[in-house]
Amino acid sequence: MIHQYKLNGYNLVLDVYSGSVHAVDEVAYDAIALVDQGKSDAEIVDTLLKQYADHPEVTADEIRDCLDDIEQLRQQGRLFTQDTYADKAFDFKNRSSVVKALCLHVAHTCNLNCSYCFAAQGKFHGEAGLMSFETGKRALDFLVENSGTRHNLEVDFFGGEPLMNFEVCKQLVAYARSIEKEHNKNFRFTLTTNGIGLTDEVIEWANKECYNVVLSLDGRKEVNDRFRKDIKGTGSYERIVPKFQKLVKAREGQPDKTYYMRGTFTHYNPDFTNDIFHMADDLGFTELSMEPVVAPSDSPSALTEEDFPVICEQYEILAKDMLRREKEGKPITFYHYMIDLEHGPCIYKRISGCGSGTEYMAVTPWGDLYPCHQFVGEEKYKLGDVWNGVTNTELRDEFKLCNVYARPDCADCWARLYCSGGCAANAMHATGDIHGTYEYGCRVFRKRIECALMIKAAEALDPELAKNRKNALLDLEADCSTCGGC
Numbered sequence: 219m220i221h222q223y224k225l226n227g228y229n230l231v232l233d234v235y236s237g238s239v240h241a242v243d244e245v246a247y248d249a250i251a252l253v254d255q256g257k258s259d260a261e262i263v264d265t266l267l268k269q270y271a272d273h274p275e276v277t278a279d280e281i282r283d284c285l286d287d288i289e290q291l292r293q294q295g296r297l298f299t300q301d302t303y304a305d306k307a308f309d310f311k312n313r314s315s316v317v318k319a320l321c322l323h324v325a326h327t328c329n330l331n332c333s334y335c336f337a338a339q340g341k342f343h344g345e346a347g348l349m350s351f352e353t354g355k356r357a358l359d360f361l362v363e364n365s366g367t368r369h370n371l372e373v374d375f376f377g378g379e380p381l382m383n384f385e386v387c388k389q390l391v392a393y394a395r396s397i398e399k400e401h402n403k404n405f406r407f408t409l410t411t412n413g414i415g416l417t418d419e420v421i422e423w424a425n426k427e428c429y430n431v432v433l434s435l436d437g438r439k440e441v442n443d444r445f446r447k448d449i450k451g452t453g454s455y456e457r458i459v460p461k462f463q464k465l466v467k468a469r470e471g472q473p474d475k476t477y478y479m480r481g482t483f484t485h486y487n488p489d490f491t492n493d494i495f496h497m498a499d500d501l502g503f504t505e506l507s508m509e510p511v512v513a514p515s516d517s518p519s520a521l522t523e524e525d526f527p528v529i530c531e532q533y534e535i536l537a538k539d540m541l542r543r544e545k546e547g548k549p550i551t552f553y554h555y556m557i558d559l560e561h562g563p564c565i566y567k568r569i570s571g572c573g574s575g576t577e578y579m580a581v582t583p584w585g586d587l588y589p590c591h592q593f594v595g596e597e598k599y600k601l602g603d604v605w606n607g608v609t610n611t612e613l614r615d616e617f618k619l620c621n622v623y624a625r626p627d628c629a630d631c632w633a634r635l636y637c638s639g640g641c642a643a644n645a646m647h648a649t650g651d652i653h654g655t656y657e658y659g660c661r662v663f664r665k666r667i668e669c670a671l672m673i674k675a676a677e678a679l680d681p682e683l684a685k686n687r688k689n690a691l692l693d694l695e696a697d698c699s700t701c702g703g704c
Contacts, residue, residue: 220298226534226672229242229243229246232671233296235299235303236297236299245266259285262285263281263282315608321376321590322357322581323376323582323591324377324386325347325379329382330454332447334513358397369402373394379411379415391407410480413433413454414458425469429474432477435481437487438492441486444486462501463502477505478505479503479507480507480553483511488532510529512656533666540552557671565635569622569623571638574617575590587600592644622637627657628640
């Protein structure tokens with residue numbers, strides 16, 4: 219399977235099953251399309267000679283040379299490769315149930331009242347509550363006990379707003395550090411916060427203990443304050459931006475520490491690049507993310523069909539602008555354009571996806587286990603609890619088998635080894651089935667991948683960007699050590 223498209227002056231061909239990305243000239247682009255249609259060499263030569271009749275430099279010999287190059291790429295396994303991975307979507311029920319990461323819901327309450335919040339203003343359609351240290355401690359022990367030989371363990375302090383339970387967050391990190399050496403583990407903590415509760419103490423702690431912080435800001439003041447309001451209806455922008463800037467500035471000079479600004483765009487701001495540029499140019503943030511809202515179709519904030527072409531245009535504007543910034547030595551990072559064409563992820567990860575319900579679970583303030591934070595509150599998706607472990611093994615096994623080859627709608631999609639079948643929670647909320655697909659989200663994702671691959675092609679081919687760049691070829695059978703091991 220191949221995917222061809224044109225963007226920013228590049229003619230791009232993705233070979234889906236090898237991961238090879240080819241930037242080619244017009245003749246090669248058209249020749250590849252004809253080969254894909256099953257045309258013979260003679261038919262292709264005749265077709266292209268007619269098509270390029272006004273271009274005397276395009277001769278039959280040149281076309282035949284091009285076809286020889288295409289065949290050589292085929293022989294090298296870099297073009298028109300076959301799907302040899304279907305049989306590697308092995309029976310995940312026989313796979314060890316190693317847990318790598320937990321999303322700790324330390325607070326099912328929030329000091330903001332965002333109307334588009336999937337978590338129902340932090341309460342997840344249930345009761346408000348704070349996680350006790352004892353429950354959090356048991357969650358960390360559960361993670362250690364079920365992580366096998368895995369060394370790096372991920373824990374996200376989440377909510378609601380986790381800083382409403384900051385003392386417990388501190389206690390849990392201290393406890394984790396006290397048991398790391400004994401169990402040969404390395405805990406890597408992430409803090410996801412709306413910023414209201416940031417203080418100097420929190421900033422100092424986060425910059426010491428959290429390898430990543432996720433800061434929620436939707437961009438321009440009027441955009442952010444449309445939804446991200448407190449209970450009194452007051453916008454949060456003026457309160458949180460100075461705190462975010464202070465945290466990020468204090469984080470500078472620590473290469474092992476990361477952050478990113480996490481925004482949401484809705485029907486009201488499909489021109490979201492203006493929010494990204496505001497955060498970059500006016501506020502000084504360089505690590506950025508803007509997520510499309512996932513909302514019921516009857517919600518005023520839900521993205522519409524009319525929004526879709528605008529969104530596609532915005533992704534292209536952003537990709538081109540990121541290349542400009544890189545040339546000028548002032549790059550920014552956009553989370554959804556982060557693709558490593560040299561070092562994986564490996565094919566097993568690409569088939570199995572995020573690991574929700576198996577490798578990754580969410581823990582409520584009361585210790586209940588769910589496949590991920592977006593399933594919390596859906597009682598039929600409760601897996602068990604941190605004291606008794608996963609007791610709903612049938613549900614866990616269903617998630618083990620929820621890979622890209624288990625989704626019928628993914629069968630003919632060229633992007634399936636980039637999204638691994640997409641988000642199970644979004645699929646469930648859109649179709650009622652974790653094996654379904656959220657079709658609108660799929661279309662948005664495909665556009666993002668096209669832009670991301672174009673950026674990689676430009677970095678490899680543009681003399682101003684190509685310094686120290688490797689060839690854009692992804693080895694799907696990459697050495698597992700590149701991701702720290704499974």
